[in-house]
Amino acid sequence: MSSLQTVKVTDIRNLVSVTLLPSPTINIIHGANGSGKTSILEAIYFLGMARSFRSLRIKPVVRNGQPAATVFGKVASEKANWSIGVSRDLESNFRIQINGESYKLTSSLASILPLQVINPDTFRLLEGSPKDRRQFLDWGVFHVEHRFLDVWKRLQKAMKQRNALLRHGKISGSLLEVWDQEFAQNGKLIDEFRKKYFDLLNPVFDKAIQNLCGVEGVQLTYQRGWDKESDLSDVLIRSLSRDSEAGYTQWGPHRADIRVRYKGVAAVDSLSRGQQKIVVCALKLAQGMLFSSLNNHGCVYLIDDLPSELDFQHRQRLCQLLETMNSQVFITCVEKDSLGSIWSPNTEVKMFHVEHGTLIEDAAEDLEQHLRSAGAAVLP
Numbered sequence: 001m002s003s004l005q006t007v008k009v010t011d012i013r014n015l016v017s018v019t020l021l022p023s024p025t026i027n028i029i030h031g032a033n034g035s036g037k038t039s040i041l042e043a044i045y046f047l048g049m050a051r052s053f054r055s056l057r058i059k060p061v062v063r064n065g066q067p068a069a070t071v072f073g074k075v076a077s078e079k080a081n082w083s084i085g086v087s088r089d090l091e092s093n094f095r096i097q098i099n100g101e102s103y104k105l106t107s108s109l110a111s112i113l114p115l116q117v118i119n120p121d122t123f124r125l126l127e128g129s130p131k132d133r134r135q136f137l138d139w140g141v142f143h144v145e146h147r148f149l150d151v152w153k154r155l156q157k158a159m160k161q162r163n164a165l166l167r168h169g170k171i172s173g174s175l176l177e178v179w180d181q182e183f184a185q186n187g188k189l190i191d192e193f194r195k196k197y198f199d200l201l202n203p204v205f206d207k208a209i210q211n212l213c214g215v216e217g218v219q220l221t222y223q224r225g226w227d228k229e230s231d232l233s234d235v236l237i238r239s240l241s242r243d244s245e246a247g248y249t250q251w252g253p254h255r256a257d258i259r260v261r262y263k264g265v266a267a268v269d270s271l272s273r274g275q276q277k278i279v280v281c282a283l284k285l286a287q288g289m290l291f292s293s294l295n296n297h298g299c300v301y302l303i304d305d306l307p308s309e310l311d312f313q314h315r316q317r318l319c320q321l322l323e324t325m326n327s328q329v330f331i332t333c334v335e336k337d338s339l340g341s342i343w344s345p346n347t348e349v350k351m352f353h354v355e356h357g358t359l360i361e362d363a364a365e366d367l368e369q370h371l372r373s374a375g376a377a378v379l380p
């Protein structure tokens with residue numbers, strides 16, 4: 001498994017300078033509202049993605065009054081060790097360093113530190129737009145299919161060019177043919193990658209949801225973004241006049257989606273909030289399970305406020321599943337007792353207490369308290 005061995009955070013939100021030495025398995029980060037728990041997860045995400053999961057802009061993420069946010073980390077797996085560092089200033093310029101060398105692409109970080117986030121935004125997998133579900137699917141495809149990024153970029157370029165021609169009314173001629181061909185060729189490849197990955201993910205999802213228990217009958221279906229019977233090149237020709245009226249390409253892999261249905265009705269319309277959380281957790285866990293089995297190492301889970309919306313039994317099942325997953329997990333909660341005693345004795349669980357942006361490991365905190373009271377006893 002690959003895991004973070006050290007994380008050093010400087011100037012993210014209310015975290016001035018925080019060093020975390022996590023367990024390779026389960027890490028619980030607890031503390032009062034506003035203490036800095038989500039900011040710790042945000043910092044780890046920043047290390048793997050060079051951006052926040054809470055804000056598209058960097059300014060709110062950088063600690064007030066500071067010029068930049070920086071996170072360093074050491075990642076170890078059976079195969080290799082990496083030292084990675086990410087820094088971003090208020091103008092959004094970023095610096096990425098991997099083992100002392102500078103990199104420009106965040107995708108280099110993502111392959112070293114594959115991350116999965118479960119937080120209130122994860123509900124978007126059910127209630128959000130198809131884009132949210134495409135991004136979810138493409139996370140997996142990116143990690144298993146090395147051609148994905150290149151093909152995806154070519155597809156984006158072809159679509160941009162084609163749309164520009166459509167908007168300018170240039171709907172005949174060899175230029176459109178060239179971009180149609182490029183779009184169709186790469187679009188078909190993206191669909192193949194996605195379909196292949198989805199077929200692997202689907203049974204793993206069934207298993208995950210069975211293990212979490214409580215919502216039988218949830219079904220996923222992959223929709224590729226154009227009709228099942230037609231070739232994408234034919235679809236482009238057929239829809240040319242309507243595309244031209246609309247000014248953009250209406251059918252293609254940019255319209256793909258995963259449908260999540262419960263007993264034939266959209267899950268978002270038929271499940272309770274807690275049941276929806278079980279479904280989105282099962283989707284996220286399934287992806288990590290599949291990732292582990294295909295890559296021989298696990299991804300890192302960032303789980304914000306796990307107890308919310310889940311009853312004790314489902315919380316327990318989720319934690320049991322996480323324990324078996326060969327993944328490093330960071331979980332936040334307000335009350336440490338809500339998650340403290342849920343783990344098997346063989347699992348290495350570390351607990352950290354966050355207070356006003358400082359972090360202290362519970363064992364060290366206990367020792368400090370013990371020393372303080374021992375000191376008090378010998379003092380006059």
Ligand SMILES: Nc1ncnc2c1ncn2[C@@H]1O[C@H](COP(=O)(O)OP(=O)(O)OP(=O)(O)O)[C@@H](O)[C@H]1O
Pocket residue numbers: 012013014015031032033034035036037038039040059060061062063064334
């Ligand atoms: N740019 C910033 N600079 C300094 N402090 C900030 C900045 N942005 C947010 N904060 C503060 O950082 C603190 C920590 O926020 P965070 O969301 O991490 O808390 P939390 O422990 O997750 O709380 P909750 O339990 O309510 O989710 C908050 O008090 C917030 O006001």
Ligand SMILES: [Mg+2]
Pocket residue numbers: 037038039304
């Ligand atoms: Mg929070």
